Amino acid sequence: MKHIKNTFLFLLILSFVSCKKDFLSLNPQAELTAEQLTTQDGVEGLLVGAYGLLNGNINGTWGNYGAAPSQWLFGEVASDNAHKGSSVGDQPNMNAIEQHSPTSTNDNLSNLYNRCFEGVQRCNNTLKILADLQSGKGGSKFADARAKEIQGEARLLRAHYYFFLVRVFKVVPYVTEATAGTFVPNDKDIYPNIIEDLQFAVANLSTTKPKNQKGRMDKYAAQAYLGKVLLYQKRYAEAYTLLNAVILAKPDLTTLPYSDNFDITKEDGPESIVVVEHSVGTDGTGGENGNVGDMLNFPYGSVTPINCCGFFQPTIDLANAFKVNAAGLPLLDGSYRTNPYLSDFGLTATQKTNYQVDKTLAFDPRIESTIGRRGVPYRDWGIMAGDSWIRDVSSGGPFVAVKNSIEAAQIASGTGPGMTNVTGLNVNLIRLGDIYLMAAECAVETGDLPRALTLVNAVRQRAAKITPATINGTPAAAYKVSPYPSFPNADYARTAVRFERRLELAMEGHRFFDLVRWGVAKQTLESYFGFEGNYFDYLKGLVIETRDEHFPLPQDQIDRSNGTLKQSPGY
Template sequence: MESYKRYYKYVAVIALLSLGACSEDFLNRNPQGQLTDDQVSNTKAVEWMLTGAYGLMNGNRDGTWGNYASAPSQWLFGEVAADNAHKGSELADQAVMFDIEMHNAISVNEHLSTMWNNYYEGITRCNATLRQLKVLQESGSGDRFSDQRAAEIEAEARMLRGHYYFFLWRVFRNIPYVDETISTTDAARVPNNVDVLPMIEADFQFAAQNLSDAKPLGDAGRVDQIAAKAYLGKVYLYQKKYPEALVLFKEVIAARPNLETLPFLNNFDVNTENGPESIFAAQHAINPDGGGDNANVGDMLGGLYGSAPANCCGFFNPSFDLVNSFRVTSQGLPMLDGAFRTNPYKSDFGLSGAAKSNYAVDNTLAVDPRLDYTVGRRGVPYHDWGVMPGDGWLRDPAFGGPFVAYKHMIDQADFAGNTQSGGTNYVTSLNVNIIRLADVYLMAAECAAEAGDLAYALARVNNVRARAAKLPHKSVGGTPVAAYNVQPYAAFTGKEHALDAIRFERRLELALEGHRFFDLVRWGIAKQVLEGYSTFEGSFIGAYGGLTFSEKNNYFPIPQDQIDRSGGALVQN
């Protein structure tokens, strides 16, 4: 890899197919569409196989359309299935997404199959890399890796495999575990009755032990020891192994600059990707021919609508609940008691006639400035696209609401070279951060609070809030569009207060980045939060009312086609 902007699948396939050049005797050519042992028993081939394993980080096996459920941002399972966003568009468009949103998905839902198939493809590529690495190193061939590079390749492949398994585990929980020692034939019959977390943990442990802080081969898009430690700590956190997780999070924090010195907006800017806040990211790129299959195709449905500079499908509308959660008290603190739902802000929703036409944004609304860099709302500048006009950029506001997502779109000034050709500006080269430093700060704060170290927890939360306070205030004609205010907590009064504050801060800081539903589940509060949210959200748009959540909804059905193919080895959740 020569650059962090990798064309993973495109390059890997061409390279693998070109490794066995034609024989001088056409009668002795290798079989078409099939790689021989000689073709993959060399260092170059193994490196390309590893590149192919990286390729699934964008959740796309082939083409551009259809990979929404496997987006690395996990907007569908992590945000729409939570209280942060609606699927958007119109009810009949991708109606099965609405089933996921309302937790009524059944096993034939196409998005479950997409998630399953694409991430198991990533696992398959990791296993193929590990298998061929072992064959090569044991072959006695002169073309072998040094022991150091061999261990590094194994660590990279296992890190990626752990990531793919972790994403699958969060969504489906009971999944079959297949590693490089299991043949393709046997893999189809592996049952899903074993806890895979210990194996995921082992992969991240190996990666943490065998990678260094330096990026392998100097490529910014590869995994390193910092990413492995952060991800291992996250797996520990999910298992409530707080002391073990905290040690790792502190090491990650110590290895990076103070969060307060790192601009929040750099995380969502194509010009500042892979900076010091980025810990583990899906790398995206526009192909040399302008194609977008290696770009951020998973988020493409979130392209805006109508007269917007990037207009596609009008999906992924932030909820009223999320928007109002950014409201603050007179002390500049979040409303942890739920008071943000009292006299809620609705933008121009529900207005008609002159009231609609003459709507002006309420610049007295006291909010955290992160709101307007997370959500687009009428009367407020959106990137460099101009002032968000409301319905003109929305597909069906009566169903999806009046708001649009912000973080996954890029500035219009950056469209050239960073969007798919043909006017599809909603397919971009913007990377997706799967773990970033602010996430690590808040996970560390959570672990510390659980262990009773409220001082450390307070300091990390206030680091995140101090950075948020530095965001530029948006204005129109020199007048601020809101009464922006974000202040630090003076103290946590106890463990419960600390955890409430940390959980709320995660919602604000990481909103629409794919964490929310999984956080609610691991905290054990999904039923309480989502049913309360449904009552609130349903008061605006009836379609979202009446949600009933039970323990079985903590994860999703296993795709029926996988159960059928397994011959009974897989058991439905």
């Protein structure tokens, strides 16, 4: 997709299916008529535009944080994995997301809503013009195979944008190419529509990337996405079949290095199933096609290779979740919070000066791929120095994020012109490790505990191969990760699978949505607030209500709909 992402990206925002009162309308940067676009090139260009919104950006670079494909704000900061970080006064509306107290005027909500519906509109435009072309209203038609393939790509993309919307807002209108330009109420469950689009994609996409271009949606992407959505609907047997089909078609996970998922030079490898492609330095737009959603999420301080802007800091609770027992297994009973590891947090200035890493702590090695901690090497940047890499320790704690960063040696070629905080690092929406664990979850819920054990242990066996971080040639911790000997019952297996998802996928945008679909958001987050609130006053005493499993619709969208849209329940 890096080869096609920029083509027509801003040119092909159409107005022909819009009306002035349409609450989904955005001002186009340029316009072509429907007649001009009813050609094969026009349809292909429209489809590229539909792909273009995957990075959450319409134009510019700043301000796309809520729509980031990594979903770091709604998927991680809203959970027990991450703090907003930075300082209290910077992006204050994000504080409300972390504390589950947003109002309908929160700009992060509008950001996600607008970008996703712009993506929906581009998909609908593609489908409408394609139908016109194939019915003889324009130039020469596509061959039937390519026409079906385009429909599959566009409908999978549309399903993606709606999936992002429904997870955050719960109640959203479902607008298609047939209903665009009218006000559509948000009074129906749209998951059946999402599933229908994905089923079409599965049936009409092949296992070969369309046009042989990286980043395009293929059958594996469609199977994986449909499996994920069906899992959210607790249709475990159907999801299991789809996820297993992807697993069987891909290499053994244990042979694929974990670190390749977060290496800009190893992108689009066999673990990448549904990918948002990012490109910098080639489009003349100053990085607009780069990873603009994550551009705030680097260590803060002039001593760091990328100095912006101190957001998205792992929690103390997450760091301690990587502890293991003597057998190399996670502490599933929550005892990882006993005698918590705090790095240098809370120490006096003198104590911080004399701080040394405790190399005897027993950790899963994935901690170093996820969390930058003081005294331990951070990528090729050198030793993470603690406070000098953090904007405000009292707001975000002692840790920094790793997965969204890149090597210092890659900055020259892998960042936007004059903007080192806009990288070309792709975002994996669904990767093979995720699929293994979703399949393991389905196995538990359908009574196949031996298969669940095999899948979870494959994820752990791969983790055991991670090269340990070292300090002067000595491992920075007592790293150990071992396979489970057995899953004695479904409750134990369920707990193990869910804990493994946290460890494997931490800081990748899944956690809050997992807690909600498991029905444990209230108990998990309130327990977390009770623990993390010992160190951050702004989390003390927070209570999760039913409404907090989703977020309010943007008020401006309700106003523009003249009352057609209704606010999300509880707001």
